[in-house]
Amino acid sequence: MSALSDHLVTFATLAYLVAMICHAVEYALGDARARFAAPAAAPARELVGAGVGGAGGVAKAPAEPVAPVSPAVDRPARRARLAGRLGVWVTALAAALHLAATATRGIAADRMPWGNMYEYVLTASFIGTAAWLVVLWKRPSLRRLGLFLTLVMVLLLAFAELKLYVEVVPLMPALQSWWFIIHVSTIIFASGVFLLGVVPAAAFLMRNGYEQGRRSFPYTLARRLPAAAGLERLTFALHAFSFPLFTFAVIAGAIWAEAAWGRPWGWDPKETWAFISWVVYAGYLHARATPSVRRNVATWIAVLGFLTMLMNLFGVNFFFTGLHSYAGVN
Amino acid sequence: MTTVADRPATPAPEAPRTRPNPVLALLRNSWRQLTSMRTALILLFLLAVAAIPGSVLPQRGVNPEKVNEYFVDHPDLAPRLDRIGAFEVFGSVWFSAIYLLLFTSLIGCIVPRLRDHVRALRAKPPAAPKRLDRLPQHATLTAATDAAAIAAELRRRRWRVVVRGAEVSAEKGYLKETGNLLFHVSLVAVLLGVALGSWYGWHGNRLLVAGEENAFCNTRQQYAEAKLGPRVDSADLPPFCLTLNHFDARFLESGQADYYRATVDVKDESGDVIRGAASFSVNDPLRLGDANVYLLGHGYAPILRYTDRFGRSQTSTVPFLTTGDAALTSEGVAAFPDANVDPRTGQRDANLQVAFEGLYLPTAPQEGPFNRSEFPTERNPAVVLVAYRGNLGMDAGIPGSVYQLDQRQVTSGKLKQVGNKKLAVGEKWTLDDGSVLEFLGTKPYITLSVRYDPGTTLLLGSSAALLIGLMGALFGRRRRVWFRVTPAPAGAADDPAGGSPTGGSSLVEAGGLPRTDYPGFADEFAQLVAAVRGDGEPAGRPDAGRPAGTREGAE
Numbered sequence: 001m002s003a004l005s006d007h008l009v010t011f012a013t014l015a016y017l018v019a020m021i022c023h024a025v026e027y028a029l030g031d032a033r034a035r036f037a038a039p040a041a042a043p044a045r046e047l048v049g050a051g052v053g054g055a056g057g058v059a060k061a062p063a064e065p066v067a068p069v070s071p072a073v074d075r076p077a078r079r080a081r082l083a084g085r086l087g088v089w090v091t092a093l094a095a096a097l098h099l100a101a102t103a104t105r106g107i108a109a110d111r112m113p114w115g116n117m118y119e120y121v122l123t124a125s126f127i128g129t130a131a132w133l134v135v136l137w138k139r140p141s142l143r144r145l146g147l148f149l150t151l152v153m154v155l156l157l158a159f160a161e162l163k164l165y166v167e168v169v170p171l172m173p174a175l176q177s178w179w180f181i182i183h184v185s186t187i188i189f190a191s192g193v194f195l196l197g198v199v200p201a202a203a204f205l206m207r208n209g210y211e212q213g214r215r216s217f218p219y220t221l222a223r224r225l226p227a228a229a230g231l232e233r234l235t236f237a238l239h240a241f242s243f244p245l246f247t248f249a250v251i252a253g254a255i256w257a258e259a260a261w262g263r264p265w266g267w268d269p270k271e272t273w274a275f276i277s278w279v280v281y282a283g284y285l286h287a288r289a290t291p292s293v294r295r296n297v298a299t300w301i302a303v304l305g306f307l308t309m310l311m312n313l314f315g316v317n318f319f320f321t322g323l324h325s326y327a328g329v330n
Numbered sequence: 331m332t333t334v335a336d337r338p339a340t341p342a343p344e345a346p347r348t349r350p351n352p353v354l355a356l357l358r359n360s361w362r363q364l365t366s367m368r369t370a371l372i373l374l375f376l377l378a379v380a381a382i383p384g385s386v387l388p389q390r391g392v393n394p395e396k397v398n399e400y401f402v403d404h405p406d407l408a409p410r411l412d413r414i415g416a417f418e419v420f421g422s423v424w425f426s427a428i429y430l431l432l433f434t435s436l437i438g439c440i441v442p443r444l445r446d447h448v449r450a451l452r453a454k455p456p457a458a459p460k461r462l463d464r465l466p467q468h469a470t471l472t473a474a475t476d477a478a479a480i481a482a483e484l485r486r487r488r489w490r491v492v493v494r495g496a497e498v499s500a501e502k503g504y505l506k507e508t509g510n511l512l513f514h515v516s517l518v519a520v521l522l523g524v525a526l527g528s529w530y531g532w533h534g535n536r537l538l539v540a541g542e543e544n545a546f547c548n549t550r551q552q553y554a555e556a557k558l559g560p561r562v563d564s565a566d567l568p569p570f571c572l573t574l575n576h577f578d579a580r581f582l583e584s585g586q587a588d589y590y591r592a593t594v595d596v597k598d599e600s601g602d603v604i605r606g607a608a609s610f611s612v613n614d615p616l617r618l619g620d621a622n623v624y625l626l627g628h629g630y631a632p633i634l635r636y637t638d639r640f641g642r643s644q645t646s647t648v649p650f651l652t653t654g655d656a657a658l659t660s661e662g663v664a665a666f667p668d669a670n671v672d673p674r675t676g677q678r679d680a681n682l683q684v685a686f687e688g689l690y691l692p693t694a695p696q697e698g699p700f701n702r703s704e705f706p707t708e709r710n711p712a713v714v715l716v717a718y719r720g721n722l723g724m725d726a727g728i729p730g731s732v733y734q735l736d737q738r739q740v741t742s743g744k745l746k747q748v749g750n751k752k753l754a755v756g757e758k759w760t761l762d763d764g765s766v767l768e769f770l771g772t773k774p775y776i777t778l779s780v781r782y783d784p785g786t787t788l789l790l791g792s793s794a795a796l797l798i799g800l801m802g803a804l805f806g807r808r809r810r811v812w813f814r815v816t817p818a819p820a821g822a823a824d825d826p827a828g829g830s831p832t833g834g835s836s837l838v839e840a841g842g843l844p845r846t847d848y849p850g851f852a853d854e855f856a857q858l859v860a861a862v863r864g865d866g867e868p869a870g871r872p873d874a875g876r877p878a879g880t881r882e883g884a885e
Contacts, residue, residue, distance in 0.1 A: 169582070169584065169586060170582065170586070170588065172586060172587055172588075173587050173588065173589060173590050173611070173612045173613070174612050174613065176612075176613060177613040179613075233849065236847075240804045240805075243800070243804065244797060244800050244801050244804060247796070247797055247800060248797055251793045251794075251796075251797065254789070254793070255790070256613075258783075258786060259613055259614070259615060260612060260613045260624075261624065262533065262615065262622065262624040262779050262781045263533075263781065263783065264783075264786060264789055265524070266391070266392060267384055267385075267389060267391065267392055267419075267420050268392060269385040272381050272382075272384050272385040273385060275378075275381055276378045276381050276382065279374050279375075279377050279378040279381075280374075280375075280378050282374060283371055283374040283375060283378075285804070286367065286370065286371060286374070287371055289847075290367050290371075292367070292368075293367075293371070308378070316385065320385060320386075322392070
């Protein structure tokens with residue numbers, strides 16, 4: 001079961017990679033606006049080639065828009081759309097594999113698969129993908145953000161598999177508690193949504209700059225992104241959703257810490273960074289609610305909050321030792 | 331601390347005729363600065379930044395040993411850092427200054443808002459503005475209804491409604507501000523809970539070896555390390571005694587711990603058992619009401635019997651401290667300062683004291699080197715000891731560790747090595763002077779933390795309130811709607827849109843104002859208007875009709 005889980009993680013990573021390539025193809029081809037309404041059938045064969053072959057499709061893409069004017073000018077646009085849709089389906093497939101990998105890991109260990117950093121990253125990134133698919137279901141127009149999301153997923157899963165992997169072992173006594181399920185699941189869930197929230201936040205910052213007429217490097221990426229206001233609202237919605245969840249998770253952690261370590265709060269490095277993240281996200285919500293603070297300033301605070309979350313996950317596990325040293329990376 | 335100020339337009343105070351007192355003006359301006367959102371955001375940011383050194387540098391409150399290590403590793407930097415409180419960040423002046431300023435700003439912000447909100451809760455929704463069409467949401471419709479019917483419909487939807495003649499004003503979503511204030515008040519309560527805990531709480535750590543003779547009683551002197559809050563006196567510690575009866579630990583074959591449980595008897599001062607065979611574990615502390623007992627760790631205390639050259643035996647059961655590896659390799663020292671008392675003179679020779687220093691291995695390897703245990707339970711227990719004879723340096727009155735020999739005595743030559751040996755349980759070691767050391771076995775010990783924190787209940791309650799308030803603040807939406815009903819002139823009674831109502835239709839003008847960011851307000855407004863119209867069709871969007879469930883009048 002444990003080996004099956006490991007294979008599934010590999011397949012999920014590959015599937016995210018394929019989805020990322022599909023989204024990249026969409027991104028690259030999408031330049032050619034369908035100026036002519038004449039529908040031209042794009043052969044499915046080529047689509048698959050573009051999806052799986054990946055790099056070829058991306059490299060070829062810039063050449064196509066400058067092709068001589070012909071009725072087939074909108075073909076890249078159609079292909080782009082199909083590539084994007086394919087990307088979404090492959091992301092869904094990857095999410096299914098990802099879920100299966102997490103579940104089999106839990107079955108192999110005979111417990112919730114949240115006992116070390118490898119399992120934590122596996123679960124938190126799955127939550128991120130699942131939340132992304134929910135967002136996409138509600139707002140299909142955001143599909144192009146899938147490129148950023150799948151990129152993050154590929155990096156996270158590959159990092160987890162290569163650097164964080166540990167064998168399946170039972171929980172140590174300190175983790176044998178109901179609070180383990182409550183605290184860790186909510187922390188993972190909140191982190192997953194925060195992780196997702198940084199995607200529209202970063203997209204907003206680029207798109208906002210683009211809409212204000214900036215045409216230098218990072219802003220040009222935003223040319224084909226949805227309108228800035230919508231991205232900003234999505235950023236807020238995701239953060240407003242996960243902030244109370246994160247607060248609850250921290251409170252649950254404090255209740256557990258009182259039972260396990262004798263004090264609800266002890267400024268352990270993990271607790272300190274959770275405090276920092278909480279304060280930064282609280283700052284974001286306050287800045288967002290203040291009209292005199294510009295929206296891009298507020299969004300930068302959200303990005304900063306995400307960086308503190310990353311610091312808590314990676315920095316604290318790798319560089320500091322404390323009571324939360326369950327990562328299995330030392 | 332949000333900006334959705336909801337102050338009723340109170341008339342501005344009379345402008346002072348004379349220049350205000352500059353000191354007062356300065357104070358007032360400073361106060362305004364402090365309670366402004368901008369300052370609050372900066373303080374929040376500073377708080378986050380100030381907490382970072384608390385995770386990067388070792389902290390006394392978390393791990394004092396690490397701080398000492400840091401002093402050894404950075405002899406130049408450490409004292410300077412210490413002077414600015416870098417090893418006690420969360421109790422330092424600057425960290426306290428930031429959060430106290432932040433909380434002052436918070437209180438300065440919520441007190442007026444609390445007053446305003448109470449006023450708003452008691453006030454009626456304001457009168458309709460003259461031009462409803464200037465509002466973000468606006469609709470006109472004709473319907474067979476009047477102000478009372480509209481008010482009833484709104485009340486059914488849990489709006490707060492007031493009817494002024496032909497005008498209906500309604501407001502909803504007070505929960506947002508209520509939640510907001512609850513959240514911020516709870517934050518203050520959380521801070522008070524923390525303060526209560528640190529003033530009136532206390533805790534102490536110690537090690538407890540199994541057995542009646544090793545029982546410990548809850549007094550300050552019995553703790554290896556204790557910290558009492560400023561308002562706690564040693565005499566305030568609740569009197570009870572603990573005896574460790576049994577300790578059970580199970581490990582996986584890999585050496586990872588799987589299960590711990592300690593069983594103790596709790597007795598009062600007079601020795602009566604209050605709670606017999608009370609067991610506790612990691613995650614499951616022993617709660618005694620006025621103190622909680624937490625299990626932190628465990629280890630072994632080897633029982634060593636030393637028979638000196640005059641044939642007198644003494645037994646030592648001294649805990650050997652674990653060295654940090656998972657297989658519980660432990661080190662310690664068994665000292666016999668009263669050994670070799672000449673039975674004829676009754677005089678103790680200070681230079682014939684004996685001590686044994688070395689390792690205890692719960693599972694010693696089958697062959698040497700015997701420097702690491704292989705497994706945390708006692709599969710092949712052995713001690714590996716070095717014998718010392720001479721002056722232990724205990725008579726000088728200088729406090730020393732009971733877990734280490736005084737190295738100064740060794741380097742000065744007053745304490746000499748006289749051999750070393752590995753002993754399994756039951757084995758004897760005869761030293762050069764004919765004295766004998768015997769390894770009889772071990773007793774388990776546990777390390778305990780005994781704690782009392784009177785602030786936890788307040789913390790828990792205020793955290794729960796904080797969470798509830800937060801949800802209200804984030805998901806509540808304050809909004810207002812107004813309806814102005816103009817009865818149609820008699821001639822217009824057969825208006826086609828109104829069907830053939832009994833009382834004739836009226837012209838209704840509606841306006842809506844979301845007072846917070848609320849993207850769904852347009853839909854809610856449309857539904858409201860449709861309900862008021864009574865035909866279930868949202869105003870202005872005849873295509874997006876809802877099922878005519880609330881139809882009335884026409885049939």
